[in-house]
Every structure is written in structure tokens, then in C-alpha cells.
Amino acid sequence: MKSENSQKPHDRMAAWLASDMEAVNTLIRTRMASEHAPRIPEVTAHLVDAGGKRLRPMLTLAAAHLCGYEGPYHIHLAATVEFIHTATLLHDDVVDESGQRRGRPTANLLWDNKSSVLVGDYLFSRSFQLMVETGSLRVLDILSNASATIAEGEVLQLTASQDLATTEAVYLQVVRGKTAALFSAATEVGGVIAGAPDAQVRALYDYGDALGIAFQIVDDLLDMQGDPGATGKNIGDDFRERKLTMPLIKAVARADTEERAFWQRTIERGKQEDGDLDHAIALLHKHNALIDTAAEARRWAAKAREALAPLPDHDIKGMLSDLADYVVERIR
Amino acid sequence: MKSENSQKPHDRMAAWLASDMEAVNTLIRTRMASEHAPRIPEVTAHLVDAGGKRLRPMLTLAAAHLCGYEGPYHIHLAATVEFIHTATLLHDDVVDESGQRRGRPTANLLWDNKSSVLVGDYLFSRSFQLMVETGSLRVLDILSNASATIAEGEVLQLTASQDLATTEAVYLQVVRGKTAALFSAATEVGGVIAGAPDAQVRALYDYGDALGIAFQIVDDLLDMQGDPGATGKNIGDDFRERKLTMPLIKAVARADTEERAFWQRTIERGKQEDGDLDHAIALLHKHNALIDTAAEARRWAAKAREALAPLPDHDIKGMLSDLADYVVERIR
Numbered sequence: 001m002k003s004e005n006s007q008k009p010h011d012r013m014a015a016w017l018a019s020d021m022e023a024v025n026t027l028i029r030t031r032m033a034s035e036h037a038p039r040i041p042e043v044t045a046h047l048v049d050a051g052g053k054r055l056r057p058m059l060t061l062a063a064a065h066l067c068g069y070e071g072p073y074h075i076h077l078a079a080t081v082e083f084i085h086t087a088t089l090l091h092d093d094v095v096d097e098s099g100q101r102r103g104r105p106t107a108n109l110l111w112d113n114k115s116s117v118l119v120g121d122y123l124f125s126r127s128f129q130l131m132v133e134t135g136s137l138r139v140l141d142i143l144s145n146a147s148a149t150i151a152e153g154e155v156l157q158l159t160a161s162q163d164l165a166t167t168e169a170v171y172l173q174v175v176r177g178k179t180a181a182l183f184s185a186a187t188e189v190g191g192v193i194a195g196a197p198d199a200q201v202r203a204l205y206d207y208g209d210a211l212g213i214a215f216q217i218v219d220d221l222l223d224m225q226g227d228p229g230a231t232g233k234n235i236g237d238d239f240r241e242r243k244l245t246m247p248l249i250k251a252v253a254r255a256d257t258e259e260r261a262f263w264q265r266t267i268e269r270g271k272q273e274d275g276d277l278d279h280a281i282a283l284l285h286k287h288n289a290l291i292d293t294a295a296e297a298r299r300w301a302a303k304a305r306e307a308l309a310p311l312p313d314h315d316i317k318g319m320l321s322d323l324a325d326y327v328v329e330r331i332r
Numbered sequence: 333m334k335s336e337n338s339q340k341p342h343d344r345m346a347a348w349l350a351s352d353m354e355a356v357n358t359l360i361r362t363r364m365a366s367e368h369a370p371r372i373p374e375v376t377a378h379l380v381d382a383g384g385k386r387l388r389p390m391l392t393l394a395a396a397h398l399c400g401y402e403g404p405y406h407i408h409l410a411a412t413v414e415f416i417h418t419a420t421l422l423h424d425d426v427v428d429e430s431g432q433r434r435g436r437p438t439a440n441l442l443w444d445n446k447s448s449v450l451v452g453d454y455l456f457s458r459s460f461q462l463m464v465e466t467g468s469l470r471v472l473d474i475l476s477n478a479s480a481t482i483a484e485g486e487v488l489q490l491t492a493s494q495d496l497a498t499t500e501a502v503y504l505q506v507v508r509g510k511t512a513a514l515f516s517a518a519t520e521v522g523g524v525i526a527g528a529p530d531a532q533v534r535a536l537y538d539y540g541d542a543l544g545i546a547f548q549i550v551d552d553l554l555d556m557q558g559d560p561g562a563t564g565k566n567i568g569d570d571f572r573e574r575k576l577t578m579p580l581i582k583a584v585a586r587a588d589t590e591e592r593a594f595w596q597r598t599i600e601r602g603k604q605e606d607g608d609l610d611h612a613i614a615l616l617h618k619h620n621a622l623i624d625t626a627a628e629a630r631r632w633a634a635k636a637r638e639a640l641a642p643l644p645d646h647d648i649k650g651m652l653s654d655l656a657d658y659v660v661e662r663i664r
Contacts, residue, residue: 034484091449094426117423117449118486124456125479132472140464140472147457152366154450 009322013058016315020061020075021054027079031126040119044086056186057082059211063190063204066316073134073193080143081186083127088150088182090120139189146185153177157243164252164260164268166244172213179219180212187211203310207320210304215327217297220245222330224281225290236277242267246296248280250289259283294331301328341654345390348647352393352407353386359411363458372451376418388518389414391543395522395536398648405466405525412475413518415459420482420514422452471521478517485509489575496584496592496600498576504545511551512544519543535642539652542636547659549629552577554662556613557622568609574599578628580612582621591615626663633660 007015014021034040057078064074093116124147131143157174160166187208191201223238224247238245244252244267252263262279265271284290304324311317346353366372389410396406425448456479463475489506492498519540523533555570556579570577576584576599584595594611597603616622636656643649 034487040484040487091453094445094449113426113445114490115487117426118483118490121423121456122480122483122487124453125476125483128460128476129480132469132476135469137464137467137469144457144460144464148454148461151450151454151457152372155366155372155447155454158446158450 009319009326010053010055010058013062013316013319013323014054016319017058017061017065020078021058023075024054024057024061024078024082027075027130028082031079031083031130032123034122040122044090044119044123054082056085056182059183059186059208060190062316062320063187064194065190066311066314066320067191067194067196067200067204068312069190069194071193073136074190076130076134077139077189077193078186080127080130081182081189083123083130084143084147084150085182087120087123087127088154090116090123092154134193136193138192142185142189142192146181149177149181151177153181160244162242162268162270163244164263166249168246168249171244171246171249175213175216176209179216180209183212183215184208199310200312203307206307207304207324210300210307211324211327214297214300214304214324217246217293217300218328218330221247221290221293221297224248224284225332236280239266239277239280240272242270247284247289247293250292251280251284251287254287254289255283294328297331298328301325341651341658342385342387342390345394345648345651345655346386348651349390349393349397352410353390355407356386356389356393356410356414359407359462360414363411363415363462364455366454372454376422376451376455386414388417388514391515391518391540392522394648394652395519396526397522398643398646398652399523399526399528399532399536400644401522401526403525405468406522408462408466409471409521409525410518412459412462413514413521415455415462416475416479416482417514419452419455419459420486420510422448422455423486466525468525470524474517474521474524478513481509481513483509485513492576494574494600494602495576496595498581500578500581503576503578503581507545507548508541511548512541515544515547516540531642532644535639538639539636539656542632542639543656543659546629546632546636546656549578549625549632550660550662553579553622553625553629556580556616557664568612571598571609571612572604574602579616579621579625582624583612583616583619586619586621587615626660629663630660633657 032041032044060078060081061074064077094113131140153174153176156170157178160170160174184205185208187204188201191204196204220238223235223245225235239248248263248267252260252267255263262276262283266276266280301324305321308317308321364373364376392410392413393406396409426445463472466472485506485508488502488509492502492506516537517540519536520533523536528536552570555567555577557567571580580595580599584592584599587595594608594615598608598612633656637653640649640653
């Protein structure tokens with residue numbers, strides 16, 4: 001399934017969208033600035049400069065081009081999506097108390113919880129202003145619904161963590177909220193702003209949804225097997241935070257009595273000791289939980305590719321298809 | 333300036349708007365619910381039930397009626413405004429680490445910082461959905477700008493606190509952000525949804541702005557002289573959090589060398605000891621900082637009253653005028 005082109009699909013897309021992405025970056029820097037509160041760009045700069053892959057704004061730009069858009073507002077929407085993403089990261093910093101994010105110290109270590117919450121709120125409100133400027137009520141409807149789904153998913157994750165009764169269905173809802181909702185909104189609004197027919201808009205939504213789910217499953221998988229150099233995250237963060245991700249849910253479902261007691265102690269009661277993470281990973285291997293999770297991720301990636309069928313032929317279409325493969329190629 | 337009517341203006345307005353307020357409360361309860369995340373209403377219930385005075389949504393309803401509105405969307409906008417307010421309180425809980433809020437334990441003591449941040453985000457996104465439903469881009473523009481001003485004001489407050497160089501001009505910007513921006517948006521959108529002429533919309537904005545400023549100045553004043561039974565807040569919270577509010581700014585400006593050293597130790601360096609709050613209050617009295625702050629609050633209340641001039645004659649108009657007086661009557 002590997003693309004014949006040796007360049008990563010993400011990089012090819014970035015090259016294709018280079019001038020748009022420059023406009024997005026300029027807009028982001030302009031709108032991040034605050035005349036009255038200079039601390040705001042200080043807090044956001046290290047997040048925005050580290051930059052991640054800018055995957056979400058690229059999806060919006062790609063969807064708009066794929067549907068033949070020639071207006072200016074896909075830039076606004078791409079910046080909107082990145083602001084929402086960055087705000088979510090800032091609020092996650094408060095939440096997760098994880099030690100690093102995108103390979104740098106989190107904002108709340110550089111600054112504090114207060115700044116993370118309030119600057120996150122500032123970015124949310126900025127994103128809101130940007131989308132109002134597009135003048136499209138349908139876009140506002142999609143993004144307001146996505147925002148609610150994101151927040152709901154984060155709260156659901158909170159209540160589901162530490163709970164060994166969490167099912168894969170609940171996990172999927174959490175993943176839709178924390179990741180897929182913004183992916184699908186990003187692609188959908190690209191089609192909507194281009195005035196694409198309903199079938200195409202729906203296809204873009206389905207693609208973003210499936211891609212986001214595949215992406216998050218892989219992320220959760222790498223948390224239990226990746227190396228921190230590659231992901232910029234610590235291994236075992238989710239285990240330490242007692243999150244029920246797909247690999248864990250599968251291993252718990254297949255646990256014998258002794259193993260169940262281990263999960264109850266480490267996840268439910270949170271009494272973790274040295275060596276527990278290694279033992280947890282060994283149990284995941286023993287029950288094929290990692291292999292089966294990888295298979296699920298590949299299934300979602302295939303769904304994403306198939307969703308593209310109703311969309312017009314276009315360079316971008318091939319890149320989006322390859323991107324779905326690439327997301328699961330991160331699995332070792 | 334006391335109203336001849338013995339009933340409080342706030343209560344008269346609540347009576348006049350009773351059926352509308354019932355519709356707002358129903359809408360709030362409906363939209364607060366979350367199928368997937370039952371913790372959300374648990375966290376918000378104690379805030380929404382305690383209810384405060386529901387001042388902000390009443391302002392929206394009042395403005396809409398005053399301008400002759402007969403449609404359904406003032407209810408949505410009133411609920412929007414209350415959701416934004418409640419979300420801000422939840423995020424303030426994370427920020428302030430204050431022990432009580434509206435006379436009850438804060439959400440982060442009942443639950444935790446995580447819930448406060450995420451449920452606040454949920455309410456923001458719900459408010460966003462509600463305003464999109466009105467279908468008015470102008471309303472969306474006003475409320476998105478207000479959101480940005482609110483967030484900016486909160487961050488500005490963060491950077492201004494502990495800084496003895498904070499001027500009254502910076503204080504005013506903070507107050508506009510943390511309080512007046514939502515008051516003025518609440519009244520303005522009431523006029524906009526009613527299709528009121530520009531002069532009336534502007535008058536409603538000016539009224540809300542001045543009322544909000546008066547309201548916040550009084551709040552900051554009561555923090556240094558109120559009793560916790562009346563305000564539901566601890567005395568001296570702002571002093572302990574090293575916030576430069578108007579009374580403090582005035583006292584610092586008039587401080588002699590010894591007093592300046594006191595402010596530097598307690599506010600800049602945050603080394604506070606038993607008896608410091610009493611000494612701070614004594615210094616405020618010595619320099620007439622409380623009396624002069626009260627005079628400023630009354631000046632803004634008068635401005636609010638005068639702003640109402642362009643608006644049509646209406647029962648509500650008298651109540652809004654009396655409300656401006658009532659806000660400053662809380663000063664003892």
C-alpha cells in the first residue's frame with residue numbers, strides 16, 4: 001500500500017499547498033497578537049512555532065481545492081481549525097499534567113495553569129472571530145457542533161478513565177470527540193466553503209472522520225510501543241494517566257484473574273510501581289492487543305480511502321488517499 | 333437617587349420578564365444536558381442552580397423587549413450569555429483558587445481542575461451553537477468580539493497582577509474585559525435581534541458597558557469592605573491574589589516610602605502575614621481610596637443612566653435606569 005512516490009504524502013501536500021500555508025501562517029501570527037496582553041503570543045509562540053505537522057489546516061485547504069474553491073476564506077477556515085487545535089492542546093496541558101508536548105515543555109511548565117486556560121480561551125475566541133468573517137452560517141453550524149463534540153469527548157474521557165468497564169464503543173466516542181470531530185469538520189468546511197454538492201461534502205466528512213479515528217488509534221498504540229524520539233511524547237503516558245485506550249481495553253477483556261487484579265490495582269486504584277509499565281506492555285503483547293489494535297487502525301485508514309470515491313479527480317485526491325496510508329505507516 | 337418603588341429594580345425586572353426567564357431556564361437545562369457525558373450537568377448544576385441573579389440574560393431580554401422584539405431568539409441569546417458567563421466562572425475557578433463562589437464551594441473543590449476546564453469549554457461550545465441558531469451574523473460578530481475581549485482581559489489581569497506599576501487605565505481595560513464586555517454584548521444583541529436603529533443599538537451598548545464597569549468597581553470595592561454574608565465572597569480575596577484593583581491602585585499612588593515597602597512586600601513579592609489585610613484596609617481608608625473608588629462607581633452608574641436617553645419610553649427603560657442606581661447602592 002506504500003505510495004510509489006518516495007516523498008511522504010504529507011510533505012507532497014505541504015508543497016502543493018505552500019503558498020496557501022504561508023497565508024495561513026501569516027494570518028495565525030496576525031490574529032494571535034494581542035495589543036493589550038503581550039503574554040498571549042509568548043505562550044502560544046512555542047506551540048505554534050513548534051508547529052506540529054499543521055495537518056488539520058492542510059486538510060481544510062486540500063478539501064477546498066479539491067472542490068474547486070477559488071475564494072479567500074479557506075485561509076480563514078484553516079487558521080480557525082489550527083487555533084481550535086492549539087487551544088485544545090493548551091487546555092489538555094492543564095488536564096494531563098504530561099511532561100512534554102510536541103517535544104517541548106508544555107505551556108504549564110513554562111508558565112502556569114492560569115495562562116494555559118486563559119490563552120486557550122483567547123485562541124478559541126479568535127477562531128470564532130475568524131469563522132464569523134467567512135459569513136457562512138453553515139460553516140458556523142459545522143464548527144460549533146464540532147466544538148461541542150470535542151468538549152463532550154474530553155469530558156467523557158475523564159469519566160471513562162480509571163474505569164475498567166470502558167468498552168470499545170465508549171472509546172470510539174472519546175476518539176471521535178478528542179480527534180475525529182476536528183478532522184471531519186476541517187475537511188467538511190473546506191467542501192462547504194467551495195459550495196460542493198452534498199454527496200461530496202458528506203464524502204469529505206466521512207474521510208476526515210475515518211482519518212481522525214485511524215490517527216488517534218495509532219497515537220494510542222504508539223503510546224504503548226513508540227519511542228519518544230519519534231512521537232515527541234513519553235511512552236506510557238496514557239497508562240500513567242490511567243486512560244482506557246484500545247490496546248488496554250482489549251487486554252483487559254482478555255485478562256485472567258491475576259491479570260485483572262493487576263489492572264484493578266494500576267488503573268482503577270492508580271497504585272503504580274516501578275516495572276508496572278513493562279508488565280502492562282508484556283500483557284498487551286501476550287493477548288495480541290497491539291496487533292489487533294493496529295488492524296483496527298488499518299481498517300479505519302481503508303475506510304478513509306474508500307470515502308474519497310465520490311470526489312472529483314485531482315492531484316489532491318491522490319495525496320489524501322496516500323495520507324490515509326501514511327497515518328498507519330507510523331505503526332512499526 | 334433611590335427608586336420610589338420599594339421593590340428592588342432587579343426583582344421588578346425579573347417579575348416583568350418572568351415567562352421569558354422561565355423559557356431561558358428551560359433552554360439552559362436542555363442544552364446543558366449531555367447524552368454521553370453525564371458529569372457535565374453534575375458540574376454545572378451547582379453553578380446554574382445557585383443561579384446568581386441571572387443579571388446578564390435579563391439584560392438581553394430587557395433590551396429586546398425595549399426595542400419591540402416579538403420573535404423567539406432573545407431566549408437563545410439570553411441563554412448564550414448565561415452559558416458564556418458560567419463558562420467564565422468555571423475557568424476562573426481554575427485560575428483563582430478562591431475558596432468559594434456564589435456562597436458554595438467552587439467546582440474545582442467539588443470535582444477538580446480538569447472538570448472545570450473541560451466543562452467550561454463544553455458550555456462555551458453550547459453557547460456558540462445557540463447563537464448560530466439565531467441565524468444572525470451580526471449577533472455572531474458581536475459575541476465573538478466580546479469573547480475575545482473577555483479572554484484578553486483575563487490574560488491582561490494575570491500580567492497586571494503583582495505589578496504595582498498598574499495604572500487605572502490598565503485596570504479599566506481589565507474591567508472592560510472581565511465584566512463589561514459581556515454586559516454590553518448582552519444588551520447590544522438584544523437590540524440587534526430586535527432590528528433596532530443604530531442609535532438605539534449604540535445606546536444599549538453604552539449602557540451595558542457603563543453598567544458593567546460600575547458593577548465591577550463595586551465588586552472590587554466590596555472585596556475590601558464587604559461582609560462575606562452579603563457578597564458570598566471572602567473579604568480580601570483580591571489582596572491575597574495580589575490583584576491591583578482600583579482601591580489598591582489609588583492607595584499605592586498615594587503611598588509614602590514606608591507604605592510603598594508594605595505594598596512591595598505584600599503585592600509584588602507576595603510575602604503576606606497575619607494582620608496584613610487589616611493594615612492594607614487601614615491604608616485604603618487613610619488615603620480615601622475607598623471613598624474615591626465609590627465615587628468612580630457612581631460616576632459610571634450615572635453614565636449608564638444617561639446612555640438610555642435615545643431609547644423609547646417603556647416600563648423596562650425605567651427599570652434599567654433604576655438598576656444602574658441599584659448596582660452602586662450595594663456600596664455601604
